[in-house]
Amino acid sequence: MAVTNDPGPALRQDLALADLVACPTCDTLHRMPDQRMDGRARCVRCHRVLVNPRKRALTNIVMLSATATVLMLAALSFPFLKVQSHGVEQESSVTDAILAFSHGLMIPLSLAVAALIVLLPMLRLCAIIYALAPMAFGWKPARGAIAAFRLAEALKPWAMAEVFIVGVSVALVKIAGLAQLTIGPAFWAFAALVLVTALNDNFMCRLTVWRTLEARRLPR
Amino acid sequence: MAHARSSQTAPLTARQAGLVACHRCGRVHTADAQKCVRCGAVLSSRDDTSLQRVWAWLAAGMVAYVPANLYPMLETTSLGKTSDSTLIGGGIELFRHGSYGIAAIVIVASVVIPIGKFMAISYLALKVARRDGASVHLRHRMYEVVDLIGRWSMIDVFVVAILSSLVQLGAAASVKPGIAALSFALSVAFTMLSAMSFDPRLIWDADKDGARDPA
Numbered sequence: 545m546a547v548t549n550d551p552g553p554a555l556r557q558d559l560a561l562a563d564l565v566a567c568p569t570c571d572t573l574h575r576m577p578d579q580r581m582d583g584r585a586r587c588v589r590c591h592r593v594l595v596n597p598r599k600r601a602l603t604n605i606v607m608l609s610a611t612a613t614v615l616m617l618a619a620l621s622f623p624f625l626k627v628q629s630h631g632v633e634q635e636s637s638v639t640d641a642i643l644a645f646s647h648g649l650m651i652p653l654s655l656a657v658a659a660l661i662v663l664l665p666m667l668r669l670c671a672i673i674y675a676l677a678p679m680a681f682g683w684k685p686a687r688g689a690i691a692a693f694r695l696a697e698a699l700k701p702w703a704m705a706e707v708f709i710v711g712v713s714v715a716l717v718k719i720a721g722l723a724q725l726t727i728g729p730a731f732w733a734f735a736a737l738v739l740v741t742a743l744n745d746n747f748m749c750r751l752t753v754w755r756t757l758e759a760r761r762l763p764r
Numbered sequence: 765m766a767h768a769r770s771s772q773t774a775p776l777t778a779r780q781a782g783l784v785a786c787h788r789c790g791r792v793h794t795a796d797a798q799k800c801v802r803c804g805a806v807l808s809s810r811d812d813t814s815l816q817r818v819w820a821w822l823a824a825g826m827v828a829y830v831p832a833n834l835y836p837m838l839e840t841t842s843l844g845k846t847s848d849s850t851l852i853g854g855g856i857e858l859f860r861h862g863s864y865g866i867a868a869i870v871i872v873a874s875v876v877i878p879i880g881k882f883m884a885i886s887y888l889a890l891k892v893a894r895r896d897g898a899s900v901h902l903r904h905r906m907y908e909v910v911d912l913i914g915r916w917s918m919i920d921v922f923v924v925a926i927l928s929s930l931v932q933l934g935a936a937a938s939v940k941p942g943i944a945a946l947s948f949a950l951s952v953a954f955t956m957l958s959a960m961s962f963d964p965r966l967i968w969d970a971d972k973d974g975a976r977d978p979a
Contacts, residue, residue: 562802564792566785569904570968571777571809573785573792589775590904590968594790625930632933636926644929644941653946656953657925660918690804697788701956704918710869711922717866718858718923719930722937754789758802 562758565751567594576755596749602680602756608744609672615737616666616705622730625716629723638662638730665703665741671696672744676753685760693753700745706738777968784809787963811963818889821958826882828951836942838924843936851875851920851944873919874948881955884910885962892966900971907967911959917952921945 565574567587574587574594584596598604619638626635642662646654675693678686686692712731719725778785783792784807786800793800797807836848849857851874858867884906891903898906924945931939 561783561792561794564783565790566778566783566792568785568787568790569964570971571779571785571965572775572968573778573781573783589971590901625926627930627933629933629936632936634930634932636930640929641922641925644925650941650943650946653921653941653949656949657921661922694788694803694805701915701960704915704922707916707918708922710916711919712926714866714869714919715923715926715930717863718927721861722931723933751790754791754802758791 562755565594567592595751597752598747598749601747601749601752602676604747605744606673606677606680608740608747609669609676612737612740612744613666613669613673615733615740616662616669619730619733619737620662622733623728624730624734625712625728626726627719627723628726638734660702660704661708664699665705665737668696668699668703671699675757679756679760685757690757693757697750703741705734705741709734709738779809787811787965810965810969814961814963814966815889815892817961818885818958821954821961822882822885822889825878825951825954825958828947828954829878829882830947832944832948832951835944835947837920837944837948838927839940839942840931841938841940848942851948854920854923870920870923873917877913877917878951878955881910881914881959885955885958888962888967892970895970900968903967904964907959907962907964911962914952914956914959917955918949921949921952 563576565576566572567574567590569592570587570590572587572589574585576595585594586592587594622637623635624637624641626633628634638661642654642658644654644657671692674686675689675696678684678689712734716725716727778792782795784795784797785792786803786805786807788805789800789803791800791802793807795809799805800807833851835850837851837854838849840847840849852871855867855871855874858870861867887898888903888907888910891898924941928939928941931937
């Protein structure tokens with residue numbers, strides 16, 4: 545978006561509006577105290593957390609996202625689980641779990657599982673890194689950073705790595721009586737990935753990131 | 765824990781102030797703005813099509829939940845014998861085995877959460893503009909819970925995926941996924957979309973004491 549050096553009256557009014565924030569849940573208007581405000585602020589009406597800025601949040605988010613990406617690659621490449629029973633051995637990687645549905649009518653389900661546990665979490669991590677890494681280094685946001693962060697936010701409910709890990713644990717209990725189990729390094733990589741993602745989301749303050757993205761686009 | 769400063773004692777909504785707020789990033793615009801300057805979202809003071817989409821996705825989710833219960837989730841072949849287990853059957857079997865904790869997780873994910881979600885979303889959508897019934901705060905809490913826990917129902921689908929990839933032990937035991945896994949996954953996805961379509965600001969418009977009455 546083109547911004548002139550001399551803001552006209554319309555833009556000045558727009559900048560004044562930028563100091564306000566409406567609660568996305570209940571539409572109540574609030575005045576944002578300061579860009580560098582510290583600590584959590586809740587909506588006065590519905591008590592939803594409006595902003596929760598953390599120190600060095602951008603750097604932490606980018607670092608944790610990079611960590612999660614490496615862990616995801618590890619989870620995909622190492623053996624995941626192995627069962628043994630009566631001399632028969634069956635090894636399963638995360639990819640095997642995805643391909644379990646790849647026959648006939650179940651192919652769409654296979655694609656969905658692949659998307660939910662690998663593709664969408666990966667895409668989300670890449671989008672977060674793309675949108676925030678330049679700002680973490682103190683540069684201007686990259687071209688398309690807004691679209692990338694929008695994508696990352698839209699993907700959040702569909703990235704189900706943590707649901708998958710609970711599913712795996714349930715499956716393990718079901719198998720435990722049937723065969724001997726060996727847990728591979730990929731399982732631990734996946735478990736660590738879940739923890740790192742949870743920590744990452746804890747640092748992520750949506751409204752603050754949006755405000756920072758907007759502020760950094762304008763010439764100083 | 766600080767509250768964000770609100771300039772008035774009674775909360776004022778963006779709509780009452782003649783402004784329109786972005787539902788995604790909270791940016792406030794003049795009423796004639798079409799697109800959010802901060803995040804690019806299409807602006808609307810209230811999402812008028814929200815309820816239509818809520819009901820449509822909810823109906824789809826309920827329809828898909830029926831075959832998910834009727835058809836087998838897993839086909840287990842053990843020593844030449846093939847047995848089917850359904851969505852609820854899997855949980856009950858675990859309960860009989862004595863793994864109560866895991867059985868509880870499975871039953872909650874496959875029955876309690878889906879049915880609870882159907883009821884909660886219907887209630888919220890039916891009562892949305894009305895001031896009777898549960899308080900706005902309670903409704904908002906319901907909405908938050910529904911929005912938060914819906915995705916955990918996918919546990920069952922992942923259990924089927926892991927079991928059928930892992931338990932391929934020749935004659936001893938082998939597991940194949942059943943068609944119910946697909947319809948259950950669809951049901952969960954549809955109800956998630958239903959909850960996401962809900963514009964929570966509609967819930968708060970029925971608030972009688974929190975905000976000033978619109979002029």
